[in-house]
Amino acid sequence: MALDKNISDRWHNSDILLLGGSAGSFKLLFHIVKILPPNLNKAVVVAMHRKKNYLSEVEKLFADGAGMSTVEINDKDKINKNTIYIVPANYHTLIEKDYSFALDVSEALWFSKPSIDITFESAADAYYDKCTAILFSGANQDGAEGLLKLKKAGSLTIAQHPEDAVMPEMPQAAIDISAADYVLRAEEIYELLKS
């Protein structure tokens, strides 16, 4: 596709890229982390649902594949550009106005901890219109409300095309409440992020 100027301008003006995914999104997120140029000049936050106590190698896999340095978030870490931050399992991750992370162990939302909504909503309070947020495949409704809040704050919001998603519920929930500025297929998302 030819990217319209509006979307690529807004992407280029963002300070932070927020990626939210659940069931069926791992391969896409992994691919994105690989193709992002190391001099992106933005911070990247990956909020992905996974089981607690599941001693996964997700962080290692991401770190090995990525061109940028990859870290699993610790509480009060400062947010730096050209770094990929992986939201830890069994915590919610919030973004503070001083561009640092704050963790939270409170109740799961949509049976999920991490909650994508919580990260997205707090990002809207800290970055206003300076985010690009993308919601990928998933089997529940997490992320939709957060994406709407980002959209209202003026950030660029994208939902993966439900036909293109392994589990369409999550992006569909965002589309249903008009939270997405754009509905794109994975290939189109890759093209945008590489541009």
Add this chain to the structure above:
Amino acid sequence: MAGELIMDTTTQGLTTEQISELIDLVKKVHGFDFSDYSKASLKRRLTRVMMIKKLTFYDLKHKLVNDPLFFQIFLEEITVNVTEMFRDPLFYRAVNTLVLPYLSTYQHIKIWSAGCSSGEEVYSLAILLNQAGFTEKSFIYGTDVNTIVLKEARKGIYSFRSIKTYAENYQLAGLSGSLTDYFTTLYDAAAIHSGLKVNTLFSVHNLISDTIFNEFQLISCRNVFIYFETRLQEKILELFYKSLCPHGFLVLGSKETIRSDFFKKKFKVINQKENIYQKIGS
């Protein structure tokens, strides 16, 4: 900031000014200081309490000033009381191998679980001590700001649903037998054996305003610092440092670290991943 004004008119959320107003009010009326709490979490909790109790910002202010019973309920909703027995099983493995052998050399082992909520961590530690044969010579103090959760902690009764999760954690911590060996079954819940409660005490303590009350060999403060800004963390680190015996241990949550350069020099890292520290000096 212009962006902020736009946000505030297009969403139902509390404004930064409204949050400051609530912080000031609670400080004045109840002497409880939320000023150095992590703001993003605090905003979520305040919004949540307004939703649950169906209060507007003005209702909330009114109740905080005029309803004497409301503050405890407010405090219970604002503070996060989510906890588990053997949360982060690998942490308990590390305590078992790195801390307990050291503690065994003391004649009396005093432990402080700061921010103990409904007591799950206190009883997890009590089980570890029991397995090591230290129950007789140990004492665990559980403290929290919230009197409602402390009542739960003293009961030591947990739902089957919770126990199921705790039992999985217990297995992952690599401990022998089963967690249910330490519980007596009730109808839809289970009670911790009274033998494990004997050497425990739960009481109110506010990390922000209260002071030293004993000397400890181990202080556990897990997933409390995440709600505090670093300046407040440093203040509480000083309280912990002073409350520890020489070579005493401090353990923080798995995602929490000592940020203060001053206190980095005052504690030796025993396990980086699980945030186990040992006091240097006296």
